[in-house]
Amino acid sequence: MTRRLLLSYLSLMALVLLALEVPFGFVYARNELNRFSHTAELSAVTLASVCEEKLEHGRASDLPEFARDYARRTGSGVVITDRGGMVLADSADAAAAAAEGTNLAAQPDIATALHDRPATGIRDDLVPGVKVLFATVPGGSGDTVPCVVRILYPLTPIAEKVHATWAALGVVGLAVLAVVALIGSALARWITRPLRALERATTQLADGRLTDPPATDRGPPELRRLTATFTRTATRLQHLLHAQQAFASEASHQLKTPLTSLRLRLENFEPHLAACAQDSLGDAIDEVGRLSRMVQGLLALARLENSAITPEAVDLDAVVADRAAIWTAFAGDQRVGIAVGGTKVGRVWAVAGALEQILDNLLSNALGVSPPGTTITLATATATADDGSTVELHVIDQGPGMTAADRQRAFDRFWRAADARHDGTGLGLSMVQRLTRAGGGDVCLNAAPGGGLDAVVRLRPVPTVRARSHSAAHRKIPPLRSSSTTGSRPITGTAPGAEP
Incomplete structure (x- = not known):
């Protein structure tokens, strides 16, 4: 400027x-x-x-x-x-x-x-x-x-005189421009110094904390007032963010204990209730569990929105293989297979731990709607977008699928389809979208060929020293390789599902 x-x-x-x-x-x-x-x-x-x-x-x-x-x-x-x-x-x-x-x-x-x-x-x-x-x-x-x-x-003498006059005018003009350049440079720096300070402050505020507030006694009066107003706004915003973070931190502890105690007390009623009341007790316990999962999801979203997060390079192939191995045993209990396919895509940009949560939510949703005897497919592929190459992660189920209107609303908080599972919270896909976009990617739901749903997570690849060439055939998913159900690790730390 x-x-x-x-x-x-x-x-x-x-x-x-x-x-x-x-x-x-x-x-x-x-x-x-x-x-x-x-x-x-x-x-x-x-x-x-x-x-x-x-x-x-x-x-x-x-x-x-x-x-x-x-x-x-x-x-x-x-x-x-x-x-x-x-x-x-x-x-x-x-x-x-x-x-x-x-x-x-x-x-x-x-x-x-x-x-x-x-x-x-x-x-x-x-x-x-x-x-x-x-x-x-x-x-x-x-x-x-x-x-x-x-x-x-x-006319030579008069021409020389006129030329000398033009030269003198040119020298005077250059001298005036030089003086104006010196004065204008000082004036421009004086005017833009508060703007540069505001730019640094807004960058710090966007990163989550304003450590160097701009000075309010420099620059023109209008910019001084703007700087003072920005400082007050940033201070107030930081206070609100800290309050929200404190609430998210405290609520995660304060709400878990009463909900856990309520669930235990309801379970203690079971031996003393008549048989006709057992169903109502079971429904109450299920609702408490759903409320607990909803509270955890809301707190996770609050922490995600209030935190300054920076994407890092993550090996997508390793994460897909790890989550497929963890979910294979759980899917086997419901007679649903998990298959991994696609090309090796290497590292992508994602928030630390986000890919695991994304896959856990998508696999939980897919498993909740997959009939016995079907297969959930995890496939990775490279694609070309308007802004460059991208990496696609597909989670494909063979369930009933969703209508186009439902797929548009699936990422809204608390939205659940009319035929969704009763214990869903409607927060899983919203969290998937937030985690994906935090890493610079995006997610969408498409109709899978032959029925079912294809959840497509698009991520930014990490550039390599030697660029790899990808043909159009890379967009096609190669033959799938089924994950073995033997020797799989127990399911630990899986995120709660949110089938809409």
Whole structure:
């Protein structure tokens, strides 16, 4: 912004200088030429009066020497003709001089002067290779014109003077621009210093904590007020964030104990209740469990929204293999298989621990709707998006699937489909979306070929030193390899499901 302000100052000053200096230069050049023309014409009139006097006294033989002497003193050229346009004297050298007795009456300026009218102008054909200013005037004050005097002045001196003036104007303009650049640079830094401080402060605030608040006593008054308002807002926002974080931390401890105690007390009623009340007791215990899972999900979302999280490189292939092994035994109890397929995709950007939670929620949802004898497929593939290459993680089930309208609303908090499981909380997919976007990716739900649901998690790949080429066939999922159910580890730390 400093450079843009400085450029605006210099541009404005350059326009002002051009608007002032260019017209001044042209006016000066025109005035100098007019003054020079007027001086030449006055000199020619004076010389014509002297020539007329010499002709009246019969001293025409003195005119050649008189013309050469005047030309030497003034650096001009002089041509004198009689009343018929015949050359009486020419101050030019012998090689270029018009021979005495040559008739010049046909030339426009001589013809004009013979008609008792002066003529001035600029021509480049009177002296070879030189542009000259001519002043041709008639001699005599009566009705007759006894002689005509033409004075030729080269324009080189006046051109040099005009060029020197233009050069001086250019130097003055550059000097003014240099001064404006120094003053404008200092002024621009003074104006933008509070803005740079605000930029640093907003970056810190976006990262979760404002450690270096901007100074409120620098810069223009408007920016000082803006900085003060921002500081108050940031302080208030930090206080609210700290309060929310404290609530999330305290509530996770304060709510677990009463819910656990309530569940134990309800279970203790079971031996003392009649058989007709056992179903109601079981429903109450299930509702307490669902409430506990909902509280845990809400607290997890609150911690995710209030924390400053930074994506890191995670090996997606290793995470997929690990979660598939953990969920295989649990899926086997419901006679549902888990198969892993796709290409090796390597590392992707994700929040620490997020991929495990994403897969746990998606597998929990898929397992809840998968009929016995079906298979849940985990597949990885590379794809090309508008902003570059991406990595796709597919979780495909063979359940009843969802309508297009339900797939659009599935990521809303607490939303659950009409035929969803009773113990779902409606928070799992919302948490999946938040975790995916926190790492710079996205997630969507598509209809799987042949029925079922295809949850597609798109992630950003970590660039490698040697770029790997992927053909269009990489988008296709290779033949699946089923995970073995023998030797699998026990299920621990799985996230609660949220089948909508």
